[in-house]
Amino acid sequence: MRHRLKDVAERAGVSVKTVSNVVNGYAHLRPETRARVEAAIAELNYRPNLSARSLRTGRTGVIALAVPELDIPYFAELVRHVVDAAAAHDWTVLIDQTGGSPDRERIVADGVRDQLIDGLIFSPLALTGAELAKRADTRPMVLLGERDDHGPADHVAVDNVAAAREITTHLIDSGRRRIAAIGAQRATSGASARMRLRGYRQALAAAKIRYEPRRVAAAAHWHRADGAAAMARLLDAGARPDAVFCFNDTLALGAMRALHEHGLRVPDDVAVAGFDDIEDGRFSVPTLTTVAPDKAEIARLAVELLAKRLAPGSDGAPAELTAGYRVELRESA
Amino acid sequence: MRHRLKDVAERAGVSVKTVSNVVNGYAHLRPETRARVEAAIAELNYRPNLSARSLRTGRTGVIALAVPELDIPYFAELVRHVVDAAAAHDWTVLIDQTGGSPDRERIVADGVRDQLIDGLIFSPLALTGAELAKRADTRPMVLLGERDDHGPADHVAVDNVAAAREITTHLIDSGRRRIAAIGAQRATSGASARMRLRGYRQALAAAKIRYEPRRVAAAAHWHRADGAAAMARLLDAGARPDAVFCFNDTLALGAMRALHEHGLRVPDDVAVAGFDDIEDGRFSVPTLTTVAPDKAEIARLAVELLAKRLAPGSDGAPAELTAGYRVELRESA
DNA sequence: CAGACTTTCTACAACGTTGCATTCAACGTT
DNA sequence: AACGTTGAATGCAACGTTGTAGAAAGTCTG
Numbered sequence: 001m002r003h004r005l006k007d008v009a010e011r012a013g014v015s016v017k018t019v020s021n022v023v024n025g026y027a028h029l030r031p032e033t034r035a036r037v038e039a040a041i042a043e044l045n046y047r048p049n050l051s052a053r054s055l056r057t058g059r060t061g062v063i064a065l066a067v068p069e070l071d072i073p074y075f076a077e078l079v080r081h082v083v084d085a086a087a088a089h090d091w092t093v094l095i096d097q098t099g100g101s102p103d104r105e106r107i108v109a110d111g112v113r114d115q116l117i118d119g120l121i122f123s124p125l126a127l128t129g130a131e132l133a134k135r136a137d138t139r140p141m142v143l144l145g146e147r148d149d150h151g152p153a154d155h156v157a158v159d160n161v162a163a164a165r166e167i168t169t170h171l172i173d174s175g176r177r178r179i180a181a182i183g184a185q186r187a188t189s190g191a192s193a194r195m196r197l198r199g200y201r202q203a204l205a206a207a208k209i210r211y212e213p214r215r216v217a218a219a220a221h222w223h224r225a226d227g228a229a230a231m232a233r234l235l236d237a238g239a240r241p242d243a244v245f246c247f248n249d250t251l252a253l254g255a256m257r258a259l260h261e262h263g264l265r266v267p268d269d270v271a272v273a274g275f276d277d278i279e280d281g282r283f284s285v286p287t288l289t290t291v292a293p294d295k296a297e298i299a300r301l302a303v304e305l306l307a308k309r310l311a312p313g314s315d316g317a318p319a320e321l322t323a324g325y326r327v328e329l330r331e332s333a
Numbered sequence: 334m335r336h337r338l339k340d341v342a343e344r345a346g347v348s349v350k351t352v353s354n355v356v357n358g359y360a361h362l363r364p365e366t367r368a369r370v371e372a373a374i375a376e377l378n379y380r381p382n383l384s385a386r387s388l389r390t391g392r393t394g395v396i397a398l399a400v401p402e403l404d405i406p407y408f409a410e411l412v413r414h415v416v417d418a419a420a421a422h423d424w425t426v427l428i429d430q431t432g433g434s435p436d437r438e439r440i441v442a443d444g445v446r447d448q449l450i451d452g453l454i455f456s457p458l459a460l461t462g463a464e465l466a467k468r469a470d471t472r473p474m475v476l477l478g479e480r481d482d483h484g485p486a487d488h489v490a491v492d493n494v495a496a497a498r499e500i501t502t503h504l505i506d507s508g509r510r511r512i513a514a515i516g517a518q519r520a521t522s523g524a525s526a527r528m529r530l531r532g533y534r535q536a537l538a539a540a541k542i543r544y545e546p547r548r549v550a551a552a553a554h555w556h557r558a559d560g561a562a563a564m565a566r567l568l569d570a571g572a573r574p575d576a577v578f579c580f581n582d583t584l585a586l587g588a589m590r591a592l593h594e595h596g597l598r599v600p601d602d603v604a605v606a607g608f609d610d611i612e613d614g615r616f617s618v619p620t621l622t623t624v625a626p627d628k629a630e631i632a633r634l635a636v637e638l639l640a641k642r643l644a645p646g647s648d649g650a651p652a653e654l655t656a657g658y659r660v661e662l663r664e665s666a
Numbered sequence: 667c668a669g670a671c672t673t674t675c676t677a678c679a680a681c682g683t684t685g686c687a688t689t690c691a692a693c694g695t696t
Numbered sequence: 697a698a699c700g701t702t703g704a705a706t707g708c709a710a711c712g713t714t715g716t717a718g719a720a721a722g723t724c725t726g
Contacts, residue, residue: 002471004682015706020684028703045469050448051387052682055711060384062427062449069413071612076409080402083430092449094395095428097416115383116395116425136378138335224616257616279404280613283557283590337712348676353714361673385712388681 003044012040023048063306064117066096066108068125072223072250073278075123078144081299082121089307091118100125100221111137119306126189140309142302146191154305154319156298160192163291163325164199165206167273168245170289171333172207176243176271179204180215182230182255183222183247196247196275215239219251227254228261235262241270243333249274249281249290256284256332271333286331297323336377345373356381396639397450399429399441401458405556405583406611408456411477414632415454422640424451433458433554444470452639459522473642475635479524487638487652489631493525496624496658497532498539500606501578503622504666505540509576509604512537513548515563515588516555516580529580529608548572552584560587561594568595574603576666582607582614582623589617589665604666619664630656 005023009016014037021029022037040046054060065082067075083093094117098104105127108120123144124132132143133152143155171179181200185193197216204211214237217230227246231254234241246252252274256266266272266286274281274290281288301321308314338356342349347370354362355370373379387393398415400408412428419426427450431437438460441453456477457465465476466485476488504512514533518526530549537544547570550563560579564587567574579585585607589599599605599619607614607623614621634654641647 005684006682016682017684017706017708018704021705024684028705030704033704047444047448049388049682051384051393052711053684054384055382055388055681055713056683056685058711070403070416071406071409071413073404073406073409076404076406079428080404080430083403083428092427094425095412095416097413115380224612228616253613254616257618257620260618279557280586283561283587285590285593285618287590338714339712349712350677350714351675354675357714361675363674366674382712385681386714388683388711389713389715391681 003046004049005046008037008040008044008046011044012037059118059310060116061090062092062094062117063303064094064096064108064120066098066105066120066122066124068098068100068123070095070097073280074248074250074276077278078123078295078299081296082303085296085299085303089303091303098125102126106131106135109135109137109141111135111139118310121302121306124189126187128188140306142305142309144298144302146195148191148194152318154309154321156301156305156321156323158293158298158323158325160195161199161202163275163293163327164196164245164247165203166199167275167289167291167327168200168203169206170327170329171243171245171271171273172203172209174243174271174333177209178215178240178242179209180217180234180239180241180244181247182217182219182227182234182244183251184216184218185220186218193247196245200245215241219247222248222251224250224254224257227251228258229254231255231258232262235259235264243271243273245273247275249276249278249288252288252290252332253280253284256286256288266332273333277328281330284332289330289333290328292326292328294324294326336379337382338379341370341373341377341379344377345370392451393449394423395425395427395450396636397427397429397441397453399431399438399453399455399457401431401433401456403428403430406613407581407583407609410611411456411628411632414629415636418629418632418636422636424636431458435459439464439468442468442470442474444468444472451643454635454639457522459520461522473639475638475642477631477635479528481524481527485651487642487654489634489638489654489656491626491631491656491658493528494532494535496608496626496660497529497578497580498536499532500608500622500624500660501533501536502539503660503662504576504578504604504606505536505542507604507666510542511548511573511575512542513550513567513572513574513577514580515550515552515560515567515577516584517549517551518553519551526580529578533578548574552580555581555584557583557587557590560584561591562587564588564591565595568592568597576604576606578606580608582609582611582621585621585623585665586613586617589619589621599665606666610661614663617665622663622666623661625659625661627657627659 005016005019008019019037086093096108105124119140121142129149129151141153143153146157146160201211217234219226219230246255252272256272264270274288277290277292338349338352341352352370416426429441438457452473454475462482462484474486476486479490479493534544550567552559552563579588585605589605597603607621610623610625614623
């Protein structure tokens with residue numbers, strides 16, 4: 001049995017509006033009235049009808065988070081942090097998976113659920129800034145992840161070039177010279193790949209090591225299987241690397257698997273470094289040296305940007321915020 | 334600029350209700366009227382206000398899925414399948430993380446969001462059937478995962494006892510005799526742990542191998558770290574196992590890590606088997622032998638049960654459905 | 667050709683909530 | 697004593713949708 005404001009009002013002997021005021025924490029209420037209403041609410045186990053409230057206020061209390069895939073550990077971990085950060089604003093998070101497909105991403109940006117959500121946190125893979133700019137939805141959007149174009153919306157990222165440079169430099173400092181890279185992408189959409197590749201090249205250049213394109217392997221997706229396949233290709237092509245920087249951790253785990261199958265030891269024969277600091281890398285054999293983006297900070301910043309846009313009288317240019325990272329040295333490099 | 338039925342109606346020169354009828358696919362409409370309305374809808378890019386619709390109909394088109402943790406790969410993969418299965422019913426999925434804590438689980442069962450969702454798919458860790466029975470929410474609920482009590486709600490699970498027995502038997506058949514188990518739980522809530530332990534003991538009994546409690550290690554949580562710690566305890570206590578059945582894959586990955594640190598080879602010195610068939614296990618070194626529950630089937634059955642409950646005139650006793658599984662033999666055992 | 671039925675469309679009320687305007691009483695100021 | 701201010705509570709309308717009832721026009725039945 002579901003109760004309404006009216007039922008509570010009758011039980012407490014006050015008007016409907018007074019109950020509403022109690023529920024919403026209105027200031028000017030006699031303590032005694034408030035107590036009586038609260039008692040009635042408790043007795044009836046009253047809970048506001050969120051549909052009616054949204055209809056009236058235009059707010060739903062729900063934000064959407066759209067990521068490529070939930071079973072990519074990095075995104076699963078990110079989701080967790082966003083849910084936690086949103087809870088601080090009393091928001092519920094609705095999760096969308098785009099699979100990284102342009103069609104699904106366009107649908108998300110155009111707001112399939114624009115009537116259901118107050119705002120969107122979006123980690124696009126395929127869509128470019130230009131496409132995102134002409135989206136039909138009017139709700140605020142915060143973008144996550146690397147973009148080389150300064151987009152039309154608020155944006156949170158880590159400094160990928162610096163992070164990639166730093167971890168590649170670590171490989172160089174530990175004596176490696178034939179350093180491969182796995183995860184390059186040609187698509188216009190592969191901003192993360194481009195920035196991490198740039199950092200890798202900067203590190204090589206700084207150490208006066210010649211950049212060799214044949215040591216760079218592409219990976220259309222960044223799953224374990226792609227990492228394993230790319231590593232196998234590098235080895236079979238005779239690239240003979242003594243280290244490999246993988247553009248994310250799942251690629252790195254796949255690469256380590258392929259190295260193992262080729263009878264090579266990590267890190268003795270080939271050092272391996274990743275990016276993302278997913279949980280798996282802390283327990284793999286060997287444990288994985290990686291860049292650890294501050295996922296909690298990314299989530300917090302994104303949610304706060306959204307809150308700012310939703311606050312009355314918000315406007316101004318899109319914000320570009322940078323979250324921190326650490327290089328985690330473990331066994332693999 | 335957001336448009337309403339009224340705007341479309343004015344543009345098409347019909348009543349508001351006629352537009353509503355077009356949107357909802359009402360049968361008795363002149364094709365020409367329908368076309369005119371559809372044109373107006375397209376021109377204005379009209380989209381129904383879901384809050385108003387829910388207020389009117391009592392349905393939101395959103396179902397909730399509550400799992401312990403998203404960054405446990407098994408649940409991340411399950412979420413993906415549930416989202417896919419729900420899409421077939423035009424449902425949006427809202428995801429809740431309980432962390433396995435009784436308080437959070439009670440809140441979920443009692444329906445924090447009961448006004449926002451049509452139904453709930455719930456994978457509880459802590460709550461017992463009795464507690465779930467007296468929940469305050471009135472929306473239909475489908476339970477996932479193992480329970481030894483036949484609960485108060487529809488329920489989907491795989492036959493854990495049989496699966497555990499089968500994979501343990503595989504360890505025995507490959508010549509192992511000192512078979513340890515990792516993941517036991519004393520809490521009344523640990524139904525999965527109890528059923529997997531039962532299957533393990535049945536397999537030992539069938540092979541006339543004595544059950545040795547000192548070869549069974551508890552794990553409060555089923556993370557990699559717990560698996561590593563439990564394995565280390567077994568080894569340090571001199572249990573000298575030649576195989577270990579871990580009650581899930583993350584425990585197994587942690588256990589393999591600990592074996593590695595103790596200088597033991599998998600599977601040569603110790604065979605390792607897991608449960609869940611998470612992606613990581615297909616690329617670990619060595620790859621992980623495991624029980625692969627049919628996650629897609631679990632998700633599909635759960636969503637269909639919910640659909641059945643939401644259909645008009647549904648009633649009857651809770652359903653108990655069983656999803657299939659396979660034993661995946663890989664390198665670790 | 668009267669009556670019943672069907673097709674197509676419409677008017678109205680309601681779903682439960684909150685913003686706004688208002689009332690009434692108590693209090694403080696001149 | 698008259699006036700303005702503040703506190704506490706209320707009444708009404710509106711948010712955008714759909715179910716119900718029904719009107720108007722056309723079609724079928726005997």
